[in-house]
Amino acid sequence: MLGHALLVFLSLVTYSPSLQTTSPSSCKMLILHVWPTSFVGVFNCRISEPMDLGWTMEVNFDKGARNLKTWNVDTVSNFANVNLVLENQKYNEKLLPGDYLNIPFTSEYTGAIPHASVKIVPKTSAPPSTVATDVSDDPAVPTSYNYGEVMHKSILFFEAQRSGKLSINNRVPWRGDSGLSDGADNGVDLTGGWYDAGDFLKLNFPMAFAVTALSWGYIEYPDAYEATGETDNMLDCIKWATDYLKKCHTAKNEFYYQVGSVGADHGNWGRPEEMTMERPSYKATPESPGSNVAGEAAAALAAASMVFRKSDPTYSETLLQNAKELFEFANDYRGNYECNNVYKSSSFGDELCWAALWLYRATNDQTYYDTALAFYSEFKLGGGSYAFSWGSKKVGIQVLICKLSKGQHTLSCSAVDAFLKNWLVGGSIPRTPKGLVFRTDWGSLRYSAATALIALLAADEGINPTVYRDLAKKQIHYMLGSSGRSFVVGYGVNPPVRPHHRSSTCPDPPQTCSWANFRTTEENAHVLEGALVGGPFINDTYLDERPDYYHNEVACDYNAPFQSAVAGLKHLELIGQL
Template identity: 50%
Template sequence: MVKAQWSGATQSEITISGETGNWTIELKYDAKVIINGTYGGKVKTASFDELTFIITGDPIEPGAQHTVQYQAHYDHNAGANLISAKFNGKQIDIGPVATVWPITVAPVGPTGHYNYGAVIHASLLFYEAQRSGKLPTDKRIHWRGDSMLDDGRDVGKDLTGGYFDAGDLVKFGFPMAYTMTVLSWSLIDYEDSYIKAGELTNVRNAIKWGTDYFIKCHTNDTEFYGQVGNGNEDHAVWGRPEDWPKSKVRPAYKVTTAHGGSDLLGETSAALAAASLAFKTSYPKYSAKLLTHAKSLYTFADKHRANYTTEISDAKSFYNSISGYGDELAWAAAWMLRATNDSHYKSEVNKHFKEFSGQLDRPGGFGWDDKSAGAHVLLAQLVGDQKYKTYVQQYCDWAVHKAPRTPKGLAFMGEWGSLRSVSNVAFICLQAAKLGINEKVYRKFAESQIGYILGDTGRSFVVGVGVNPPSHEHHRASSCPNPPVVCDNYAFNNPGPNPQTLTGALVGGP
């Protein structure tokens, strides 16, 4: 049955012949696993303890041979064995015991060389733990359930879905859109890595979970809902998202032509344009739909100029766009150029660089607020203008040679989310290396910074991964014990490790 094994997972195949009609396959493990990546069938049911799974599919035609494939992933235990498999109640010979080993992320060879496929797997589990809305039946995070199913009810819209922000329960559209842009970018440029890691389906699902939500939020050409949930109200409550009282409908906030919201709208346009490329071959109709929304949002962003916090004032204390909106307009135009190859958007890029030259015509940063370095490296790839290459090189040279360093080698980009920030820099410098700019130097820098995060210092900063990983992360859902135990401020003040493992979560850092 077992066709392939790698750290954290096995891939198995069952071939059915001489059978007709409806069918089921029952799999039993001796420890918790997650079944996904199915082909030729799908998981119909999974026991709550993640030990027993039922796979089924379309009826088998007379004389046909049918093959079912699936992946079994470790789920926070010391390893799991497939102990039984049945087809329509009859025992199947499973051959050698198939062990699903834990995620092991230790240096392979020199310091800084890691099993990056296992890290990708863990990171995508984190995205699933952050999901809001109605969860699919094949969910991989057993301690998460349906939540916030009334989002949008106060405005008569369906605004369910999307992602919770960090360890909280608000859906902040601005950083969420940035996340989907960069995740899509990673899939466009590094699809072979996701395939090698066995995570292509999961990364597509992660992107689509976000873009489906953005489509819901874009209720017409000049109306976009950029936040659900009140930040202060959310921060005053500690508990499971699944336990949010139905009587307490969360407020939805939008931008309109009354003021606009060019930073939020521009970033969301970029996200949908990038995602349209990510789905262009695998899901062309959905790709076209994403691009239609991206074009509309870009026009809205450019025509009605304002920072989004002018209308969504609640976000100002949490995700205020300090850099303004010029970087998002240029960033969105660059992604529209890449997605459409329409020279109109090259003219739009030039327009924004002229108007916002003080911000854009110099080396910049890259994160949920400032997109200028991202626009520079993307445009260096698209149009080849030397000035964009120069700005990227100056940015990366500063990061490599001049940025302050911690005693153990972290390029320190600021106190709030230092590991997140340096990861963003590493991504930009890897993109620069692809252009042939200081390739060896920038690759070595990126590898050293990711190595710091994964364990070069003797400990990991990624939950559930590697040596001595974090276990007390500030996160509502993972801090809660299993129901029916109440989750409240007692869980917040619990001095012990979180009851649930938030696999793949990157903590803020030093």
């Protein structure tokens, strides 16, 4: 995917208020990625003077850029894409000395990449303030959605992401066999798995997180799948990924975590069935450890072993054995994996604790629970959390400990409650005018969907159930249409039709597929059923534009918590508690 998991700081302000100075704030343009006719960057400012009432940014290119797009700002003027004046939005109007402001942008170019000077100045007056409300409180907005249909389509999205030799009952007719030589560079079979997002990279860190999130939802809400006739499809969905993760565990202390080169992959726009670019494979070993990715894979396989315990006990036991070995590998040889991978976490302690908890839940072996509690203390996992995501399992760990202790581990239960309070109206996280809790501009819906799942799981443990179930319902309903449009491809009113996704963009052979298909404003050639796009701007505006990977790309780690949250809502509907 085009930078889907570059550091989140690109769209955030980082506070360091201890740095006090009255010197002018300094800005510059940073280029993040370059393609033959376009590039991605940020206007980066280090704030050295208080900006209490907002700010204005002046950008002057030495030559014209083309089709320049910016995020997190309003455009006051734009003269021929050479001289621009941008200004703050409501949520980022106040800056303090020591803050860093990053305004992402994309631009096309001809010849040499244009250079730019950037300047930021404080405003002397502020516009009238607005108050975010919850659109679901408007009686004119529908509040009932077909959860079964959404679950069905979301599973189809994962099928559209499949790599390898497809089964004879493939339900996505525009997809075929692909990546059949994956792993050949190292003499191993790494065929299968899911393509990560809108690209053709196979990245086991977010893939394993998606498996864990999907398995968690199935374990807690099996009645939702049974009632909608999706049980077999869900089991098949999870197994496609666990078969691959199991393949990647090529020796006791060895785990392949990536197939594909970021640069080569992102330089290509075409069909996966016709890939010709380099697809190297990378592995973690005792000499080059990967505790974060091996730990997440251990958690995924342990959770999935519970999914298959009744339907296929032999397969379940195989997954569990792999999970145990991967956990030992992750713990015995500690360190984060290093590669040109865009998914990197700053620590591995949460993955070790996460894996130990899932192993305890799968085995009922007290040793794993005691080990998890030791990790909980060692890695200080009881504090606040930014979000539940591929990069941070902290609040997921807190929910699991609260559950497994039957509420007796009061600190973890309280930590979950404190996390969720920030997502309520009046909490510390901003909201769009129509009620989406807006954690960040890049893929805002993935965070809200994951929090909706956490809210449902917390409610199941008796943590403020009425309030947190309502929070989950309203966030998921925003994605399904309460904002006035759907953000799920192929579902609801006015859904996205130009998601940032290569294979669905490409028409059927013998027609060719290239960057020309990326640049066209036509709808994607195929409907990517069930895919959750990144989401709107903070003012609820959404532009269904393929190049805008901040708001319009899709990813497995977006859809997995979303899928499980929808299953949770279907469960509540079935038992009459929605």
